[in-house]
Amino acid sequence: MFLKNVFKQTLLVMSMAAALGTSSLAMAADDTIKVGVLHSLSGTMAISETTLKDTMLMLIDEQNKKGGVLGKQLEAVVVDPASNWPLFAEKARDLIEKDKVAATFGCWTSVSRKSVLPVFEEKNSLLFYPVQYEGEESSKNVFYTGAAPNQQAIPAVDYLMKEGEVKRWVLAGTDYVYPRTTNKILEAYLKSKGVDEKDIMINYTPFGHSDWQSIVADIKKFGGEGKKTAVVSTINGDANVPFYKELGNQGISAEDIPVVAFSVGEEELSGIDTKPLVGHLAAWNYFMSVENDGNKEFIKKWKEYTKNDKRVTNDPMEAHVIGFNMWVKAVEQAKTTDTDKVAEAMIGQEVPNLTGGTAKMLPNHHLTKPVLIGEIQENGQFEVVSKTPEVPGDAWSDFLPDSKNIVADWTGKETDGKPCGNFNTETKKCSGQKYE
Amino acid sequence: MLKTTDFTRLLLLSVLLWLCPPLQAEQQSATLTQAAPLFQEASFDKTREAVDLLAASGDPEVVPYLQALLDGKLYQDKAQGTLVIAKDGNTGDELRKIPTNNSLRKYLRGAVGQLSLSHPDAAVRLKSANGLLETVTPEMATQLRGLLEKETDSAVKEALSLGLAMADLNAADKAVRLTAIESLAGNLHPGVRNRLTTMTTDSDAEVAKAAQEALRSIEDTAALYGHVETLFFGLSLGSVLVLAAIGLAITFGVMGVINMAHGELIMLGAYTTYIVQQLMPNFIDYSLFVAVPAAFIVSGAMGILIERTVIRHLYGRPLETLLATFGISLILQQLVRTVISPQNVPVSNPSWMSGSLEINSVLSLTYNRLYIVLFCLMVFALLYFVLRKTNLGLQVRAVSQNRAMARAMGVRSARVDALTFGLGSGIAGVAGVALSQLTNVGPNLGQAYIIDSFMVVVFGGVGNLWGTLVAGLSLGVVNKVLEPWAGAVLAKILVLVFIILFIQKRPRGLFPQKGRAAGD
Numbered sequence: 001m002f003l004k005n006v007f008k009q010t011l012l013v014m015s016m017a018a019a020l021g022t023s024s025l026a027m028a029a030d031d032t033i034k035v036g037v038l039h040s041l042s043g044t045m046a047i048s049e050t051t052l053k054d055t056m057l058m059l060i061d062e063q064n065k066k067g068g069v070l071g072k073q074l075e076a077v078v079v080d081p082a083s084n085w086p087l088f089a090e091k092a093r094d095l096i097e098k099d100k101v102a103a104t105f106g107c108w109t110s111v112s113r114k115s116v117l118p119v120f121e122e123k124n125s126l127l128f129y130p131v132q133y134e135g136e137e138s139s140k141n142v143f144y145t146g147a148a149p150n151q152q153a154i155p156a157v158d159y160l161m162k163e164g165e166v167k168r169w170v171l172a173g174t175d176y177v178y179p180r181t182t183n184k185i186l187e188a189y190l191k192s193k194g195v196d197e198k199d200i201m202i203n204y205t206p207f208g209h210s211d212w213q214s215i216v217a218d219i220k221k222f223g224g225e226g227k228k229t230a231v232v233s234t235i236n237g238d239a240n241v242p243f244y245k246e247l248g249n250q251g252i253s254a255e256d257i258p259v260v261a262f263s264v265g266e267e268e269l270s271g272i273d274t275k276p277l278v279g280h281l282a283a284w285n286y287f288m289s290v291e292n293d294g295n296k297e298f299i300k301k302w303k304e305y306t307k308n309d310k311r312v313t314n315d316p317m318e319a320h321v322i323g324f325n326m327w328v329k330a331v332e333q334a335k336t337t338d339t340d341k342v343a344e345a346m347i348g349q350e351v352p353n354l355t356g357g358t359a360k361m362l363p364n365h366h367l368t369k370p371v372l373i374g375e376i377q378e379n380g381q382f383e384v385v386s387k388t389p390e391v392p393g394d395a396w397s398d399f400l401p402d403s404k405n406i407v408a409d410w411t412g413k414e415t416d417g418k419p420c421g422n423f424n425t426e427t428k429k430c431s432g433q434k435y436e
Numbered sequence: 437m438l439k440t441t442d443f444t445r446l447l448l449l450s451v452l453l454w455l456c457p458p459l460q461a462e463q464q465s466a467t468l469t470q471a472a473p474l475f476q477e478a479s480f481d482k483t484r485e486a487v488d489l490l491a492a493s494g495d496p497e498v499v500p501y502l503q504a505l506l507d508g509k510l511y512q513d514k515a516q517g518t519l520v521i522a523k524d525g526n527t528g529d530e531l532r533k534i535p536t537n538n539s540l541r542k543y544l545r546g547a548v549g550q551l552s553l554s555h556p557d558a559a560v561r562l563k564s565a566n567g568l569l570e571t572v573t574p575e576m577a578t579q580l581r582g583l584l585e586k587e588t589d590s591a592v593k594e595a596l597s598l599g600l601a602m603a604d605l606n607a608a609d610k611a612v613r614l615t616a617i618e619s620l621a622g623n624l625h626p627g628v629r630n631r632l633t634t635m636t637t638d639s640d641a642e643v644a645k646a647a648q649e650a651l652r653s654i655e656d657t658a659a660l661y662g663h664v665e666t667l668f669f670g671l672s673l674g675s676v677l678v679l680a681a682i683g684l685a686i687t688f689g690v691m692g693v694i695n696m697a698h699g700e701l702i703m704l705g706a707y708t709t710y711i712v713q714q715l716m717p718n719f720i721d722y723s724l725f726v727a728v729p730a731a732f733i734v735s736g737a738m739g740i741l742i743e744r745t746v747i748r749h750l751y752g753r754p755l756e757t758l759l760a761t762f763g764i765s766l767i768l769q770q771l772v773r774t775v776i777s778p779q780n781v782p783v784s785n786p787s788w789m790s791g792s793l794e795i796n797s798v799l800s801l802t803y804n805r806l807y808i809v810l811f812c813l814m815v816f817a818l819l820y821f822v823l824r825k826t827n828l829g830l831q832v833r834a835v836s837q838n839r840a841m842a843r844a845m846g847v848r849s850a851r852v853d854a855l856t857f858g859l860g861s862g863i864a865g866v867a868g869v870a871l872s873q874l875t876n877v878g879p880n881l882g883q884a885y886i887i888d889s890f891m892v893v894v895f896g897g898v899g900n901l902w903g904t905l906v907a908g909l910s911l912g913v914v915n916k917v918l919e920p921w922a923g924a925v926l927a928k929i930l931v932l933v934f935i936i937l938f939i940q941k942r943p944r945g946l947f948p949q950k951g952r953a954a955g956d
Contacts, residue, residue: 042778044880046778047778047779047780163480163537163539164538164539165539175925203923203924204923204924204925205924205925206924206925206928208876208880208884209924210874210875210876210884211673211676211874211924213669213672213673213802213805214666214669214916214919214920215919215924217665217669218920224626224629224630225626225629225630226630226633226634238780238876238878241780241875241876242874242875242876245785246802248790249790249791249792249802249803249804250792250800250802251791251792251794251800254538255538255539255541255542255545258538272782273782273784273785276790279538279541281538375537375538377508383535385480385535385537
């Protein structure tokens, strides 16, 4: 036990020292508010999640310079769940029980979120989850600051239908819960728009797939049958690089068969040769290239903080910025860090987002977000080709038969007065939080 | 399908365009001045209108502007609205880039194509003609016929006649339609197939029948080429498997060492490619020729180091060897994470490995895969030569068959062990160079291939190089034949199940070693 504590302390001191320099370490522990940061710093997800840890440390540092929250300084408690899903739950329990954090910012993959969910519910603590996800969930203890499917996938398909006059669809994804659920929703949506079954091709590949030749050849054949075709890609992680390379090698350009991706952002593009990707699309709620004063300032701060002029910003970072600012406002308003009071104060909070609009926390614990479609440029940035006004996030998709009658409302207004995350409007029953 | 030559020419053209100085307002023609306000609206619809306006003028002066818009190099002065072609990305604050999107660019390509049909360069003409194929209108057809008569280049001629034939399919006259169908029979262009498919429901029975027949012959040919394509995909996947496994065929097959760090030796080879490219950023096209020997030396030296420090003490104890080499694999991974980066590193493809060799409209072989198949065969031949025809090879075989006897004959078995392990590791490094061209280079690269490598060696028969080659290639082909039918995930599972069953029946693989040496 002693050793474990020492280890954790060292880890904390090290990460703080690395992040903050030597400035604000001399703070006594009891007059601080602790904030948990639960992102993988090693393993496969480290590539994406380390950036979010740095973002949180920057935001906390900045808030402390402004005088902290409720007159107290904030203290980041950084733990490393190492891309190991059960370890996420263990680390979350440590953060809540031992470190007594007021709130936790963390997780990336859906499976890690599902792993920590019971812990946050049992211990009644708050989690801010910053990544676009498949929806079909609303927990009292989680605030979803990333996009729900109706804030990313569906508007992207709408754009291609309208602007690209696309008639045939390839839904390609990595084989796990997020792509499978998203594609289920998209398939139902496309059919509701009159797309024929034989004009939809669905394909799943394992994590880290690298031999794309036959799949790309199939896509080429499927797209060569006279109708304009597009690929909706939920391919995750580094499998994207050989996929786009193969597209380029087989001579499929974005003008022939555009690929719209939901998991490819500035961070993912920063390490690769983007020439073969130019013109392919991505749908997010934020792009680094958006011209806006708030965004410009954020990028400047981020580059100064990381002391690296080449660092890029991305969508989940913006989600953390919004989530953190909302949490600060909610705590100030509730005048306490008590979970229930803060959760109540969170709903209806409004903070400016980085693209010039306003993010509002809805009663279903999702945000209002604008949907941006961007085309990949040669410099690894996106050029925005379409932007919608703010869309309210929908926790339960209207296009799946199982969830179309389900609503979430933690104020209880739409759920017969009793706050509920999955209320069936037909049977008038709340099915409890264990609904999967 | 963009051929490399087309691409270089296009590049040359755009370079020429950048060299032209930005034109001043007073020099811009009336059409440009007229279109400028439309560009200013910053909506794709208005930009399209502006493009129409420019294209309709037929003025050759507008072509560079349309081309610049297509290349994302057209800017507009915010205050005066004049259009400027930028030489590079560094423009001042007073200029605004005119945005385009995919559908607009496609449209632009058509417009530019139409305007450059009489370009002096045959390659440019061919490109424009190919861009027009499916959109030939009756008005354009007259123009095209005129151009066809004057055309001297055979490829351009062919493209123009194809476009005209496709336009004739819409003709009101039945005889014209029938001739068009006849001339299109056997043509594999995907546009032809789509048009003929719609023709099969033609109001005239005779035309519909002709279209059906033409379509059937096209589809038969296409199906044949489809099989050729699957075979090529299978061989290319197979040669990746062979490359990854062939080093292991020596260390595990010949020496009997269960080397779990084999994947990491491949990874070291891939990282060597990365470092070589970092050292010679201006000569990426030649980097692989340096990387192959460099990777052989790096991985080979690492292999000898591992053999001398660890494996040497563990001969005859397979379980300990397995654990120790697994430990080494983790150490090597962490080493790369610490020294280079935990993230994937970008390895560029030389230009001669990008793009594809177009055999016809339905069959094109990507260069990177093609070269890797050839490279695999070369490595195999070289290794076979070393083991069969050189002194070292003789000693390696002698030691692996009967160590005591070889020693009695004066072979320094310890030295041979080290060199054999070094050779196997070096080949793994060379495989890493090839893999760096196909997949992501990161600390986990090796893990993805270690299972496959063992699978191929065991399936082929331990200790047999030919077995490794046949096993790798056939597993690749089987995988690719199954893939369209079962999906990537299931295909792989089916292959594994097949191998498990096969090993149950024939534990010694496809080509078991015979004779006394096989006994131990």
